[in-house]
Amino acid sequence: MSFIQYIDDRSLSILQEFLSGITGLSPAIYDSQGVLLLPSKSYDQLTVRIQSDDSGKQKYTEFIRSGIGKAGRRKDPSLLKGPAGEYYLLIPVEVYDGKLVFVSGSFYLEKSEFKDTLASRARDPGLSVLHPESWLKKHEAIDHSTVLAIAMHIKCLAETFLKSSRDRNAYCKSYKKKKTLTDILLNIRLPASSVKVYFSVLDTVLLLFDVDTASIMIREKDIFKTFVGSGRLRDTVMSFCLGENNPWIVQCIKDLTPVFNNNDGDLYKLGLPGSITSIHFFPLLHRGIGSRLLLLYNANLSSEESQHILEFCKLMALVFDNLDLKDAHDQGIADMELLNAADTKLIPHLHDADVLCETILANAMEIVKAEKGSLMMSEESSLVIKAVEGVNRWLVQDVEMVKGEGIAGKVFRDGKPFFVKNLEEITVPDFKPKGRYGTGSFMSLPLVFGSETMGVLNITDKRTGEEFTERDFHLISEFASSSSIVLKMCDDNALAGRIKEHSVMDVLTGLSNRRHFLKRFKEEIHRSERYGNIFSFAIVDIDDFRLFNDKEGRLAGDSVLTKIAGIARGSIRGYDILSRFGGEEFGILMPHTGKSDAFGVAERMREKIKDSLMFRWKKIPLITASIGIVSFPRDGKDIEELTESVETALYKAKSTGKNKTVVYNLLNNDNENTYAS
Amino acid sequence: MEDMDRYSEMSNQIAGVETFFDVFQVIAKHDLLGEVKNTSISYLLSEVGERLETIKKLNEESYGRLQELKKLTGVTN
Numbered sequence: 129m130s131f132i133q134y135i136d137d138r139s140l141s142i143l144q145e146f147l148s149g150i151t152g153l154s155p156a157i158y159d160s161q162g163v164l165l166l167p168s169k170s171y172d173q174l175t176v177r178i179q180s181d182d183s184g185k186q187k188y189t190e191f192i193r194s195g196i197g198k199a200g201r202r203k204d205p206s207l208l209k210g211p212a213g214e215y216y217l218l219i220p221v222e223v224y225d226g227k228l229v230f231v232s233g234s235f236y237l238e239k240s241e242f243k244d245t246l247a248s249r250a251r252d253p254g255l256s257v258l259h260p261e262s263w264l265k266k267h268e269a270i271d272h273s274t275v276l277a278i279a280m281h282i283k284c285l286a287e288t289f290l291k292s293s294r295d296r297n298a299y300c301k302s303y304k305k306k307k308t309l310t311d312i313l314l315n316i317r318l319p320a321s322s323v324k325v326y327f328s329v330l331d332t333v334l335l336l337f338d339v340d341t342a343s344i345m346i347r348e349k350d351i352f353k354t355f356v357g358s359g360r361l362r363d364t365v366m367s368f369c370l371g372e373n374n375p376w377i378v379q380c381i382k383d384l385t386p387v388f389n390n391n392d393g394d395l396y397k398l399g400l401p402g403s404i405t406s407i408h409f410f411p412l413l414h415r416g417i418g419s420r421l422l423l424l425y426n427a428n429l430s431s432e433e434s435q436h437i438l439e440f441c442k443l444m445a446l447v448f449d450n451l452d453l454k455d456a457h458d459q460g461i462a463d464m465e466l467l468n469a470a471d472t473k474l475i476p477h478l479h480d481a482d483v484l485c486e487t488i489l490a491n492a493m494e495i496v497k498a499e500k501g502s503l504m505m506s507e508e509s510s511l512v513i514k515a516v517e518g519v520n521r522w523l524v525q526d527v528e529m530v531k532g533e534g535i536a537g538k539v540f541r542d543g544k545p546f547f548v549k550n551l552e553e554i555t556v557p558d559f560k561p562k563g564r565y566g567t568g569s570f571m572s573l574p575l576v577f578g579s580e581t582m583g584v585l586n587i588t589d590k591r592t593g594e595e596f597t598e599r600d601f602h603l604i605s606e607f608a609s610s611s612s613i614v615l616k617m618c619d620d621n622a623l624a625g626r627i628k629e630h631s632v633m634d635v636l637t638g639l640s641n642r643r644h645f646l647k648r649f650k651e652e653i654h655r656s657e658r659y660g661n662i663f664s665f666a667i668v669d670i671d672d673f674r675l676f677n678d679k680e681g682r683l684a685g686d687s688v689l690t691k692i693a694g695i696a697r698g699s700i701r702g703y704d705i706l707s708r709f710g711g712e713e714f715g716i717l718m719p720h721t722g723k724s725d726a727f728g729v730a731e732r733m734r735e736k737i738k739d740s741l742m743f744r745w746k747k748i749p750l751i752t753a754s755i756g757i758v759s760f761p762r763d764g765k766d767i768e769e770l771t772e773s774v775e776t777a778l779y780k781a782k783s784t785g786k787n788k789t790v791v792y793n794l795l796n797n798d799n800e801n802t803y804a805s
Numbered sequence: 806m807e808d809m810d811r812y813s814e815m816s817n818q819i820a821g822v823e824t825f826f827d828v829f830q831v832i833a834k835h836d837l838l839g840e841v842k843n844t845s846i847s848y849l850l851s852e853v854g855e856r857l858e859t860i861k862k863l864n865e866e867s868y869g870r871l872q873e874l875k876k877l878t879g880v881t882n
Contacts, residue, residue, distance in 0.1 A: 308834075312831050323820045331828040332828050334849055335828060335845055340844075358848075359849075
């Protein structure tokens, strides 16, 4: 901006008045093009008379213009002789990059010259005979050396005054602009919409600086694209984009300074039309982080203004950082809620691995809006498909993949995810995409817990037909991680179930063992005591089992035990409790059952044992069993008493011929049985 | 246009108009309107005009959509 733009009329008037006071001259002030900025306050009457007709005025104007032109090219003051033989003092005043010319009123160096002029122009219109005498008295002749001294004095004073005035005004304007920029920033109340912040930046530079058109570019992958524009050439610049390796952009981002280019050739190479003659790049980056640039087209900026805009951009970058952080925060919260909801859906299926696998896959696909997917789990040396979506499951249900082969096999082997945005853009060794893939975008993730890889989750084809994004990959990775934990928990649950089963089970017969039986026995006593119920307890003992074992061998004995366990299991009711009570003894608890009913159950069992295990050719029983029965609370108050009673009944059955059921009767001293087979 | 897209577009256009007047007001407050080039203000005003036209159009679309919903739901108020 030229210095003259910082000088207002008021400053020039003050200067003129000041010069008039100390030198007696009230100079008119012209710019270097001869445009009158401030007329003299005291034109001498001769000059006025000379300009009183049109031809005189024209002559005078041309004389002044030509004189100013010459004076403007000089550094020192000069004297010019006017049309009426009068002299004018022309003083060039230089301040920074601008120049003014101060033109004094007319004067004569010698009084005789003035007299001669008056005599020769006595007939000019407006001049009368009387005038010359009166003017002669007023007009003082100034000698040459005095004139030059005054001129240098004026030049020196004017330059000092104007420089100071320009600096003051420039500082005021600069301060006002800075204050305005600060206020515009403060006006943005966070959280603001990003659109509003973009418009604030553009409107500010367009209104406050000499800028033709402005735009903001945003980085998308490796290209800076115009996101929003404003000004005369808005429609033209909206399609403008540049690679991130463009040297101007690289310099702008690296040095965090404005970059300016007005080279026609460079602008042409970028594909910009001839209407754009220059570009300024300003970084909208905070500490070099960010992805936005401010571009000013056809801007006429001083270095100071560039600095203002740069500072403004730095502060705006903080606002953008804030918005980015808020967006990232909101996105993070939304992602966490999404993942949390998906994880919650897995928990109810902790005890069913098949349903859990299907739920994991369904949720994974929902999270990233995928069309197809599969979940493979490790089984010995291969990966087996446990769940599949978007593909006919009957086609793939028997598909097994060798670990280490194919994408999923390698993902399993290496324990590292494989994410392909677009298959056409990369080459995957040993992988040929199959026709069933709608898009070339897929994700394959290992399901890892600790150092153990349990399976692989494969997701293919976004429902919208677009590529999977980095966010999709992040989400699915997080979900795969939590799914791995749930799968491990499910696995551990199954293992715990098996261990528990083994801890209460007799391994040979598959019935509950004595320890478990006694626990249930105790519980049944408590329950019956609390509710006043009855129950019966029976012991089935295989007759002469030791002899059989010695004769037929231990394996045959084990086989007999297993068969009898099966018969017993088939003879009791659903709520009865059966267990292997001792070596060849089986215990049965029959809740809500009196002796009569218990006897019926025991007899059926005994008959079945007798009939099922016979020598085929002799038609005689191979194995028989004796059964003792007691009832709570009549025959005992606790396990010890009841066991003692039932053994008494059993002894009676054994001692009276075996292969029979004896019911214990406490009221009968000789243990006479109420029921006996 | 989807209802939410229309709402979002209207919000953006309103933000554009609002921002112009906010910036203009701050510049006026600092007595810098003399610094504003006529051409700049002319283009910015025409942009504001375009935005107002767009808002008007979207507002009419919203009204039409509201009438449709009233018919569909039977809600009169």
